[in-house]
Amino acid sequence: MTSQEEFFKSLVLEHQEMVVNTCYRFVFxxxxxxxLAQEVFIEVYRSLDQFREEAKLSTWIYRIAVSKSLDHLRRMKRKKRFGSLKRLIGAEDPAEDIAAPSYDTPSETLVEKERSLVLQKALDTLPDSQKTAFLLSKQDGYSNQEIADILKTSVSAVESLVHRAKKNLHEKLYAYYANQ
Incomplete structure (x- = not known):
């Protein structure tokens, strides 16, 4: 194994959990x-020679993970729109409507799963920039400066994005639970 392969192997081992968890926070x-984590590391491998040490390596990898996750969400939204169009014109595949088998779970698990779904739906309604800034701040614990570096924007823009995301989430969640 070459020294470059050794380096890349250690890089994957060191950052794999962070990358998978980052992607999971977007795609659930x-x-x-x-x-997506595999795609991230393929991109890292291909682009390693382009890494400029202006930011930490972990920040650069994180930025790629966020970008790949957002790309995935955009592709999924396009598929949903196309699926709706197929249903409208009657070209849908009946096999797509077969539900996965369900398993009985304790009521606490169901309540928690419902809360997660409600939050995920609310998050999905946010613009990508707000969602990303909010998740980086509140879920991952990054500082506004770190988020600004990741998103390549200013700290004040990050503060505004997080504030608007919280406001929008509050409105959506309040409306949902007020109707319960």
Whole structure:
């Protein structure tokens, strides 16, 4: 194994959990997150010679993970729109409507799963920039300066994005729970 391969192997081992968890926070599906993590590391491998040490390596990898996750979400939105169009014109595949088998779970698990779904739906309604800034801040604990570096924007823009995201989430969640 060459020294470059050794370096890349250690890089993957060091950052794999962070990358998978980052992707998961966007897609809420473990298999998709793991697939995206592979895409991230392929991109890292291909682009390693372009890394400029202006930021930390972990920040650069994180930025790629966020970008790949957002690209995945955009592709999924396009597929949903196309699926709706197929249903409208009657070209849908009946096999797509077969539900996965469900398993009985304790009521606490169901309540928690419902809360997660409600939050995920609310997050999905946010513009990508707000969602990304909010998740980086509130879920990952990054500072506004670190988020600004990741998103390549100013700290005041990050503060505004997080504030608007919180306001929008509050309105959506309040409306949902007020109707319960």
């Amino acid at each position: 599906n473990r298999e998709d997150a793991e697939d």
